[in-house]
Amino acid sequence: MRNYxxxxxxxxxxxxxxxxxxxxxxxxxxSLDVPAIDHILAKAKELGIDGLLAISTCNRTELYGFxxxxxxxxxxxxxxxxxxxxxxxxVAYVYxxxxxxxxxxxxxxxxxxxxxxxxxxxxxxxxxxxRAKKQDMANPFLERLCNAVIQASKRIKTETELSSxxxxxxxxxxxxxxxxxxxISEKNILLFGTGKIGRNTxxxxxxxxxxxxxxxxxxxxxxxxxxxxxxxxxxKDYGDLQTEIRKADILVVATGAQLPTVSxxxxxxxxxxxxxxxSVPKNVADDVLELDNVSLVHLDQLSQITDEALAKRKEYVPxxxxxxxxxxxxxxxxxxxxxxxxxxxxxxxxLKTMKAEEIDFHSKKMDDFNQDQAEIISDRIIQKITKQxxxxxxxxxxxxxxxxxxxxxxxxxEIDSK
Numbered sequence: 162m163r164n165y166x167x168x169x170x171x172x173x174x175x176x177x178x179x180x181x182x183x184x185x186x187x188x189x190x191x192s193l194d195v196p197a198i199d200h201i202l203a204k205a206k207e208l209g210i211d212g213l214l215a216i217s218t219c220n221r222t223e224l225y226g227f228x229x230x231x232x233x234x235x236x237x238x239x240x241x242x243x244x245x246x247x248x249x250x251x252v253a254y255v256y257x258x259x260x261x262x263x264x265x266x267x268x269x270x271x272x273x274x275x276x277x278x279x280x281x282x283x284x285x286x287x288x289x290x291x292r293a294k295k296q297d298m299a300n301p302f303l304e305r306l307c308n309a310v311i312q313a314s315k316r317i318k319t320e321t322e323l324s325s326x327x328x329x330x331x332x333x334x335x336x337x338x339x340x341x342x343x344x345i346s347e348k349n350i351l352l353f354g355t356g357k358i359g360r361n362t363x364x365x366x367x368x369x370x371x372x373x374x375x376x377x378x379x380x381x382x383x384x385x386x387x388x389x390x391x392x393x394x395x396x397k398d399y400g401d402l403q404t405e406i407r408k409a410d411i412l413v414v415a416t417g418a419q420l421p422t423v424s425x426x427x428x429x430x431x432x433x434x435x436x437x438x439x440s441v442p443k444n445v446a447d448d449v450l451e452l453d454n455v456s457l458v459h460l461d462q463l464s465q466i467t468d469e470a471l472a473k474r475k476e477y478v479p480x481x482x483x484x485x486x487x488x489x490x491x492x493x494x495x496x497x498x499x500x501x502x503x504x505x506x507x508x509x510x511x512l513k514t515m516k517a518e519e520i521d522f523h524s525k526k527m528d529d530f531n532q533d534q535a536e537i538i539s540d541r542i543i544q545k546i547t548k549q550x551x552x553x554x555x556x557x558x559x560x561x562x563x564x565x566x567x568x569x570x571x572x573x574x575e576i577d578s579k
Contacts, residue, residue, distance in 0.1 A: 167302040167499055168211050168227035175261035176234045177223030180275045183252040185461050189442025190244035193217035197241050202296040205237055212300040216289040218282060219441035219460060220275045225265060231255045266485045269310035270317050275464040278323040278474045283314045305495060313488040321477040331361035333463040334437050335369050338411060345370045351409040354416035355379040355388050358439050362413055367392050378402055403427050415439040421446040430454040501554045504565050505547055507574040512543045
């Protein structure tokens, strides 16, 4: 990537792991919360990395950034998580330059999601870019790439039905409950954790089960009350968790904790209890399976659920891929212009120097010289000249290297080597 004048480092990498090779336990070791992402960005800045984006969801953790070698990014991730380099290498993927660009397009448009067409990831990319920009780690390349991926995602949503039908982790959990629990409308349901997945699960439960015996618990009670207020549900304090679990027929756990929050010690099952763990890392300890009457289903099992909506989505993959290629082509065309950006900038500076000399000369020679008008006219001429050169260099019929050499020679340009 050095020739594109976008980073002092040679290559752009995407490194990470996902549901494809890493199970929930391994993904949990490499998951990142917001403070951890901020720490990685700060550390990367200290190391001289000049562009980095981090995303972490229940299905994947990835870093996109410039480096001399991908190990720099891998070490940043491993130093800030519970996972080791050896564990990462067993399940990881590393993409470089154009492959890394293509990978972000696939991820951001839902084609690489555990449930095809699940567009939750695009909000993670937006948040990742926001955090990168806040830490001054979002260079023009990353900004342009993220905007292109967002554009492709929007077009796929509006021009295809790749996201049609209710197919998501939240819906998959509700579908599992509907398929496996009789008389669902009469069951007591406890939802522990009211983040994005918890909120979506709650809405799907109300919509599809006709059940209003739903209790919400969250570490921050106010967040639970916001959701409960919309649907007239019951909210209990975090301290009531054990008592409410005893009353429940179904427990849905969707917290963002790094360690299990529900274990065998919390449960005294006098009746059958179905537990759905929608968290990564796992928030329900495996020891609950030692108890009679307890069934445990994790997010990875739910994501394997297929239905008609998911099958229909597959029909729109070719059209989605065509849209990605169109948007990516425009992005790569912009990327090519970065090759000659230093020459164009140097040309502009040279012309500005000429302008200043001429204005200074004529202002001394002419009593009625209007400097403001001269500035405006000269700037417009400079803009038009540089635009003509830029358009010439963009042409596919032009030998860019020869043209750049000629422009530098004719105008005796000094190119900034940074």
